[in-house]
Amino acid sequence: MENQGQGPHTRVLEALGPAITAGDHPPGTVLRTEELAAEFDVSRTVVREVIRVLESMRLVTSRRRVGVTVLPTEEWNVYDPRVISWRLAGRDRPRQLRSLTVLRSAVEPVAAGLAAVHADPAQCAALTEHAMGMVATSRGQQLDAYLVHDTAFHRVVLTASGNEMFARLGDVVAAVLTGRTAHHVMFTDPDPAAVSLHVQVAEAVRVGDAARAEELTRQITVGAMAELDVLAP
Amino acid sequence: MENQGQGPHTRVLEALGPAITAGDHPPGTVLRTEELAAEFDVSRTVVREVIRVLESMRLVTSRRRVGVTVLPTEEWNVYDPRVISWRLAGRDRPRQLRSLTVLRSAVEPVAAGLAAVHADPAQCAALTEHAMGMVATSRGQQLDAYLVHDTAFHRVVLTASGNEMFARLGDVVAAVLTGRTAHHVMFTDPDPAAVSLHVQVAEAVRVGDAARAEELTRQITVGAMAELDVLAP
DNA sequence: CTCTCTTGAATAAGTCGTACGTAATGGGTT
DNA sequence: AACCCATTACGTACGACTTATTCAAGAGAG
Helix, strand or coil: CCCCCCCHHHHHHHHHHHHHHCCCCCCCCEECHHHHHHHHCCCHHHHHHHHHHHHHCCCEEEECCCEEEECCHHHCCCCCHHHHHHHHHCCCHHHHHHHHHHHHHHHHHHHHHHHHHHCCHHHHHHHHHHHHHHHHCCCCCCHHHHHHHHHHHHHHHHHHCCCHHHHCCHHHHHHHHHHHHHHCCCCCCCCHHHHHHHHHHHHHHHHCCHHHHHHHHHHHHHHHHHHHHHCCC | CCCCCCCHHHHHHHHHHHHHHCCCCCCCCEECHHHHHHHHCCCHHHHHHHHHHHHHCCCEEEECCCEEEECCHHHCCCCCHHHHHHHHHCCCHHHHHHHHHHHHHHHHHHHHHHHHHHCCHHHHHHHHHHHHHHHHCCCCCCHHHHHHHHHHHHHHHHHHCCCHHHHCCHHHHHHHHHHHHHHCCCCCCCCHHHHHHHHHHHHHHHHCCHHHHHHHHHHHHHHHHHHHHHCCC
């Protein structure tokens, strides 16, 4: 049984956060700490700490004499991992998946190019290993195993780029890939062309061919975009 | 007079946040809420709420019986606007400026390409207007006025891309550009070639030439990278 | 009579102090 | 080496008080 009961704080946060990001409380809605405390049967202390966290995500703003006001979407810290996961689990999952994929298409090629220059031997080895793993699991409905190698591959590329801003997008890419697999028809194997591209990227990074690694990765992301068009509203 | 006194909460947060991101408290350092409360002369309540915010930024983690532990850099939410501004104000400002510029070089060209497709007439007008403004202020030590147009230009491009993830990077780009100007020799006018590129980008977006807008913007970011190499350790 | 400015009461967040619960740690015992 | 228990610092709860902000009533000017 999924018992997430890590204390009242987490419970309230995991209730309010998704509710707000899903649009259950439209921008402009005012929440009162007293009411929230009563609703969740916790002390005002806990509610206040939760509000402070939501405030740091720019989901809400708290003003005296007026209450906690839900902020418009443009204000949200859309790069906060929790905001991302909440939105991916909620109503505008398609939109979120889309914007994240676009972000991927911008970042990953450049990251791959940098990885070709900065990757150490261990990272190169991990890259080819996971590319091989993708090849090995690309046929016969082994999508779960394939996904593991796929996410690991992209995570290595991002960290090997040597840029911490890129590295921190590993979770985002993982979320996108996972989401893709989850909503994919479970009996269609991955595109062989995509698998081949990953192998070639690993090779390009290994030999230090930045331009080639970048271009190949761009082709991968283009494929991801196209794939998204097929299964998104 | 700079009175930031928006309450004890802000005061403590603006003391601890920069201190941690600057490395004054190396990863693994344990802070005790009681001590912090005493040090800042506030109640434990305030300290706890601040800790919760720092925890949501993944700067620290709070565990029972042990205290508040500072997390390693790899854990930090490096996309949090406050973390970014703290780091830009602190010790590893050069590194931060560098990683943000790399991020720019990945994102902005793609954003410009999308803007060429999605920009509405008003955004096109704003683009050309600010490009013109850059031209007008590019000579005669008007760096401040130039900076205004420059940041506005890039902000419009990012929002016109139609991708909210890109749009939210407007502040980041603004910070980079501002930082560049601040540390630049104040009597050297902007590179005429860069100014020209901006004008051409505005035009490319206006006529909907995505490929050209992307390529031109890529040249701008390449220039920004090169410029960074000159004045960064 | 209408409009504006002032004043004051109401309200909900902000802060504080205390008390107690709870989990993780470390040392001492068997 | 395994177990038990006291310690410790965070986690939660509660009540009181403070303060900023709002809204409305009333005074005053035009």
